Amino acid sequence: MTISISPTVTERDSAPTASPGPRWEAVCRYDRLLPERGVAALLGDVQVALFRTHDGTVHAIGNIDPFSGAAVLSRGIVGDRAGVATVASPVYKQAFDLVTGRCLDDPDVAVPTYPVRVADGLLEVGLP
Amino acid sequence: MNSIDHRELVVVGHGMVGHRLVQTVRDRDPQGTWRITVLGEEGRPAYDRVALSSYVDGVSAEELTLPATPDPLVRLHLGDAVVEVDRDARLVRTASGRELRYDALVLATGSVPFVPPVAGRELPGCFVYRTLDDLDAITAAARDAMVAERPGRRSAVVVGGGLLGLEAARALRSLGLSPQVVEIAPRLMPVQVDEGGGALLRRLVENEDLAVRCGVSVTGIAEQRGRLVATLSDGIELDADVVVFSAGIRPADTLARAAGLPVGERGGVLVDNRCRTADEHVWAIGEVAALEGRTYGLVAPGYAMAEVVADRLLGGTATMTSAALDMSTQLKMLGVDVASFGDAHATTAGALEVVVNDPVAGSYAKLVVSDDAQTLLGGVLVGDASKYATLRPLVGAVLPADPVAMIAPGGVEIGADALPDTAQICSCNAVTKGAVCDAIGAGAHDVPAIKACTRAGTSCGSCVPVLKKLLAQAGVEQSTALCEHFTHSRAELFEIIAGTGIRTFSEVVEKHGTGRGCDICKPAVASILASLGGGHVHDGEQAALQDTNDHFLANLQRNGTYSVVPRIPGGEITPEGLIVIGEVARDFGLYTKITGGQRIDMFGARVEQLPAIWRRLVDAGFESGHAYGKALRTVKSCVGTTWCRYGQQDSVGLAVALELRYRGLRAPHKFKSGVSGCARECAEARSKDFGIIATEHGWNLYVGGNGGFTPRHAELLASDLDTDELVRVIDRFLMFYIRTADRLQRTAAWIEAMDGGLDHLRAVIVDDSLGICADLEAAMETHVAGYADEWRGVLDDPAKLERFVSFVNAPDAPDPTITFVTERGQPVPVPREPVAVGMPGVRR
Structure with a gap:
């Protein structure tokens, strides 16, 4: 099984400022994630939604649905739109790009994204 | 308003034709030359009288009302009949004493029913x-x-x-x-x-x-x-x-007679081909007008008259044409298709009749052709009128094929391409094939778009099949694809999954679709798998297909909490059951509300609370109410013979039995039922997808009702069934619906979209015209035998229970974004700020 780390907006944005890099926090075992289903994690006061797509890749985006304000994106249906991996908000069904956090139904809206990695079978999320 | 010098138009009668006149004048008179006053005898604004009978099937008066926008230049006085026309003073007087001066007067008084002069005709009843x-x-x-x-x-x-x-x-x-x-x-x-x-x-x-x-x-x-x-x-x-x-009807010409206007031999105000009476200020349109001595009892000629008068009032030169007086009719009468067009009775000199009569198949077709057998003059179709839409526009045209072959079973299929551009496709609104093709060329790529820009198909709808043919001929495909991942409709996908035995989404999408699915196709496939007896909805890969409600077996609310609804079959519950629900709600701090389906909804449960809540409910004998699923919700009931003085059957007993039989049955949309113990209908069964009303002899079964966005009353499918027969027909109805409906298509829309509608449905599931009833019943037996409570299935399985956590790294920590305030003594979500980011885009 290949495990890749999803490229994220956070990483790209942080590169020019030469910040010390993300602080990695272990969340759960990788195999705790069902294929094409999400879970939520609480990191301090930040809620992160983690998804494992069918090819084994893990993505992390903010858990709060900007349209309803409810912390529910981890409970959406994972799929793709024209090949772009997405999760659909379970409240009003807008699709979010799992890689960029961009809302595909409203270009003015996006959710944060976070880097993820697997170390010793543990899933870790990078916080700024 | 007074600064403009309006001319006064008074319209007597607000039926379909009077309404059309007003709309047309206002559409074509943006300067407001005319100020219009409409005087209607009925207490209601104009409604679709052609669809009058649908009123008893539950279509409301509001739905039948013809659309009109408020307009400062149109005044409508209803329930006020005109009692006198003073042509010298150009005044009308009404029953309430109104006096209105006119520059132009249009009589659109319609007809009155003819009652033969028999003794006793005035009796009550x-x-x-x-x-x-x-x-x-x-x-x-x-x-x-x-x-x-x-x-x-x-x-x-x-x-x-x-x-x-x-x-x-x-x-x-x-x-x-x-x-x-x-x-x-x-x-x-x-x-x-x-x-x-x-x-x-x-x-x-x-x-x-x-x-x-x-x-x-x-x-x-x-x-x-x-x-x-x-x-x-x-x-x-x-x-x-x-x-x-x-x-029959007689022209309502009393007012005109009293005003001294000439009338026809068989009644009706005499008008010329401009629809003007003998008085240059008075016009008559619709059923009251006798055009060259003849009256017309159909709406299409009436509309044409309204258009002509509107044109004349605005300085035009329109006249009535013979095409506009087309008396062609197509209708379905008691399940029998009947069509009649052109010279149906062969009154043209030398006309020949070509007849194909098949009493065994139940179809009769006759074409009337000219003496040289070259030109189509008219025809009659009974039993099968599917060819009407292509034959009627050919009246007056050269026959494209041998007339016998045109009506014989398995004969020549006349395509839309055989029609000349001048052929009238929609006779109600006088729209030609040329106009429809122009609209398609200009971008109208489905039937609703054609309707919007040409008005074709907006009245009786009989030309819609030809509109579809013209779309197909123009190369416009009508997609039934479920979503971008499947080109199939839901019904096709059902057939594929049932026929191939594939039982995972991955295999379905790999073999028959593209990509990885989405929030449209995944729940649709999950529902199909569930309908085919796929075990627990969280088993294996199915867990990832369910939307959040089916994933947590509860209903997501706007603040990320869920509501919980235990099943209360038929709305019957013991005091002990009520106490358990009350205690659970109290102990978990839940808001409670009685639902419309005779059960109790508990709101405000967090994901991690759901297993503990359900442990208590299951231990007390409750099971999932499937309020979260596209599945049977409730079977509502009145108390019936058990308590009621008027009850004719045991409605509660039947409701409980039906709810237990169909519980957990997943379908393309949620569905509901109700059982009333007598015709007083206290259970509101006719607002349900399938509703049952007791009769003296058994049960009447109604199907296709719903509340919601577009309320519909259920229509009678079968009468006086005994309980076994009733259950058998409902089994077939539900399974046929599950197999053939589109995603999120409720039973009413499913029946409406069916070729042949309710009559076809009755043929299939009552008369077994397709020979599939045994199969449908067997499928339902499989469902009934395989039913197991979904919540018990979760509580008994540690792997499934593990998913009910708030956070994967803090399983019992409550979501900090969830907060409540107290309202009327109960917890409710904090009132929400208006959403700044706008409404979601609408997707199919």
Whole structure:
């Protein structure tokens, strides 16, 4: 099984400022994630939604649905739109790009994204 | 307003034609030359009288009302009949004493029903069939008859077997009465069909439980022991609870006669081909107008007259054309297709008739052609009118093929390409093939778009098949694809999954779709798998297909919490059960509310609380209510014979049995049911997808009702069933729906979209016309045998339970974004700020 780390907006944005890099926090075992289903994690006061797509890749985006304000994106249906991996908000069904956090139904809206990695079978999320 | 010098247009009558006149004048008069005052005798604004009978099937008066936008230049006075026209002073006076001056007066008073002068016609229980008020009165009388405490069938006599009489008979049958139709002519619908077509029509409607007596008249009506008795010219006496006169119409020309306007020999205000009467300031349109001495009782010629007068009032030169006076008709009468067009009775000199009559298959077709057999003049179709839409526009044109082959089974299929551009596709709104093709060329790529820009298909709808053919001919494909991942419709996907035995989404999408699915196709496939007996909805890969409600077996609310609904079959619950629900709600701090489906909803549960809540409920004997699923919700009931003085059957017992039989059954949309113990209908069963109303002899089954965005009343599918028969028909109905409906298509829309509608549905699931009933019943038996409570399935399985956590790294930590305030003594979500980011885009 290949495990890749999803490229994220956070990483790209942080590169020019030469910040010390993300602080990695272990969340759960990788195999705790069902294929094409999400879970939520609480990191301090930040809620992160983690998804494992069918090819084994893990993505992390903010858990709060900007349209309803409810912390529910981890409970959406994972799929793709024209090949772009997405999760659909379970409240009003807008699709979010799992890689960029961009809302595909409203270009003015996006959710944060976070880097993820697997170390010793543990899933870790990078916080700024 | 006074600064502009308006001319005054007074319209007498606010029926379909009067309404069309007003709309057309306002559309074409942006300067506001005319100020319009409409005086309507009925207390309601114009409504779709052509669809009058749908009123008894539950279509509301509001839905039938014709659309109109408020307009400062249009004043509408309803319930105020005009009593006098003073042509010298150019004034009209109304019953309420209004006086209105006019520069132009349009009479659109329509018709009055003709009631033959027989003794007893004024007795209570005798009605005419013309207005919504008439139908209200008939419905009330039928209800009274249905609930009267006496044995025997409730019956009705319909005087007149024309189009209206058969409509009335069908409506009376829908109201539960057994109608008998009495027609003085030797056949039904004598205006539209010929002898051969009439014979078949009679046989087919008699199969629909309609008694028909032709060639006799009603000679008198008398009251006997609280009922009516109609005596016929052959001496036979018919008992009836209701008598409806539908023996034709007469122009409502009293006002015009009193004003001294010339009228036709058979009534109607005489008008010229501009629709102007002998008075240059007075016009007449619709059924009251006698154009060259002849009146027209159909809406299409009336609309054409309205258009001509509107044009003339605004300085135009339009005249009535013979095409606009087309009396062609197509309708479905009691499940029988009937069409009549052009010179249907072959009155043209030398006309030849070509007939194909197949009494075994139940179809009759006749074409009337010119003496040289080159030109189509008209025709009659009974039993199968599918060719009407292509044949009618060919009237007057050279025949594209041998006339026998054009109507013979398996003969030549006339394509839309055979029609000339000038052929009128929509006769109601006078839209030609050329106009439709222009609209398609300009980007109208589906039927609704064509309707919007040409008006074709917006009245009777009989031309919609030709519109589809023209779209197909223009290369516009009508997609039924579920979503971007599947080109199939839901029904096709069901067939694929059922037929191939594939039981995972991955395999379905790999073999029959593209990509990885989405929030449209995944739940649709999950629902199909569940309907095919796929085990627990969280087993294996299925868990990832479910939307959040089915994933947590609860209903997501706006603040990320869920609501919990235990099943309360039939709405029957013990005091102990109520106490358990109360204690659970109290102990978990949940808001409680009684639902419309006779159960109790507990709101505000967090994901991690759901297993503990359900442990308590399951231990007390409750099980999932499937309020979260596209599945059976509830079977609502009244108390029936158990308690009620009027109950005719045990409605609670049946409701409980049905709810337990169909619990957990997943479908393309949620569905609901109700059982009423008598015709008083306290369970509101006719607002349900399948509703049952007790009769003296058993149960009446209604299908296709719903509340919600577009409320619909269920229509009668079958009558007086015993309980076993009833369950069998419902089994078939539900399984047929599950197999063939589109995603999120409710039963009402499913039946409406079905070719042949309710009659086709009845043929399939009552008469087994497709031979699939045994298969449908077996599928339902499999569901019933395989049912298991989903919540117990979760509580018994640690792997499934593990998913009910708030955070994967802090399983019991409550979501910090969830907060409540107290309102009327209960916890509710904090009131929400308006959403700044706007509404979601609408996707299919």
